[in-house]
Amino acid sequence: MHPRTLFDKVWAAHEVRPQQADTPAVLYIDLHLVHEVTSPQAFTMLRERGLQVRRPDRTLATMDHSTPTTPRNSLGIIPVTDGQAAAQLDRLRKNCADFGIPLFELGSANQGIVHVIGPEQGLTQPGMTIVCGDSHTSTHGAFGALAFGIGTSEVGHVLATQCLIQNRPQTCAVRVNGRLQTGVSAKDIILAIIAKIGVGGGTGYVFEYMGEAIRALSMEERMTICNMSIEGGARAGMVAPDDTTFEYIAGRPFAPQGADWEAAVARWHTLPTDEGAVYDRVIELDATTLTPMITYGTNPGMGMPIDGVVPSPDEMSDPSARTTLDKALKYMDLQPGQPLLGHPVDVVFLGSCTNSRISDLRQAARLMQGQKVAPGVRMMVVPGSQQVKAQAEREGLDAIFKEAGAEWREAGCSMCIAMNGDQLAPGQYAVSTSNRNFEGRQGKGGRTFLASPLTAVATAINGKVTDVREMLTEPVGV
């Protein structure tokens, strides 16, 4: 047989009808994740047409985007004080009840950010097609699944038919050679890739991350990388499954058990790209020379090594790019040639579906231990799920953050999207471990520097953008 890529295999296995000259393919969807913000109109559409959900057993809902992350009250309940948010959550409850969809309710033991709970529950598995009304669905590709975000109309299509109309994307191999240095993490790899190719550089492609540096990463680190594939414009990002993948999935609530497990692992072993398969494009990156990365602008492609200086619009040959950078620097109130090291910050946000898993919190806590958040700096630590939160509390990580003066919050999207009460004030600077530094994303007029959890903690301790490598003599394990 013709050698095939991981993507080719997953795509072919899910084609209900192949693409024709003038019409896209129809693709079967294995897992559909649902959250409160992008689903209401889709359910309305089902009701208007008298349709049922085709496969409620392949659908799972959670609450994350608009949920408050403020502490529980004396009854152990997370109070939702915003009337509109409360109505939105009620609507999801009713939709799930009416259509028989399992729901991880706010405050329940399994609730959390949709891209944290899928893998955590063992729902995300190699070879699957996974969609969600959320662009960071690309996260799940870390398991060798084909996972991508869809709009609300498409959420409706998938609820009604378990299928989706799709044009076949092209494939792009992203090879990261060598090993990372101390203080440099998965977040820095993906920020460096996006800085290199730009936010539209991957449009129309599915990325497959490979190479020594990727193989050496844990599942959670691979998720951080796949999560931000969309920020490079890619439709999805994938990593071929290996023993690291299987070990992570084994024993999780929705993972196959017993003989089914053996069969599943045997099937998953056939997924990695065949020797000699061809990609439409190849991108290479050297991990050994990577430094911690930070963004200076208003899209995730405006990133640089942490010890770099802000570029000058005058150096840009393309007039459109010059205007974009000029506008970004005005918004950020930064000057060309200015270093970011030493730049004061008001807020440090550790959270989001990019970096809020247990290994992120462990790494951050190791660095934070015995230290204090600098005076005048607000640091928020927001675990990605209730499971992550509980695990962190069992390990005493919450105490480390609290003693340092950071806020320890309930699980949710929080300040990543600022539609839940957690937001920056106009003009404030934040170092954020999330994935988007768009104008106003973290609050109107708020200014975001994207970086890794290690950079975030180092910055919180010093109150200004800090190169974490200065604080480390040995790697921070997880």
Next chain:
Amino acid sequence: MARVWIFGEDINTDQIVPGRYAPYMLKNEDDLRKYPFVEARPDFAPTVQPGDILVGGKNFGCGSSREYAPLALKMVGVGAIIAPLFARIFFRNALNLGIPCFTADLTQTLHDGQQVELNLERGLLTTDDGQTIQLPEPPLFMREVWQAGGIVPFYRTYGRFPGEPAA
């Protein structure tokens, strides 16, 4: 005649409608029509007219999958979007909603506020100063969807996928 609105590169969905203006955060979901480009270009929503054309730089619509960004544009009656490259989720959302998107780079050819006429069928743009610009001709499949006002309305009307021969 329709007005041209020029936008830059990498226009993201949070610029089109910030997450904080999600339809459910509004008292009345119809109010979403007040918020396209509310912070990025505050003069847009109050003055845009049905049929107006957005002309953007590359990677238009990057960022979130939240469909209320293109939905807000549809609600104010945006007639078409022209950009050299569209972010894929946005492109599919726009198609699903029946908003015509043409792939072409006209940010340097047209200017903001210019009056133009667009023939959707043929992808032909005529400007007030007499230029005619041939946009890439859209496939039949897309034209059918635009005409029906989206993929779902199409399917409901014809009982088949766009582009598929009638049974």
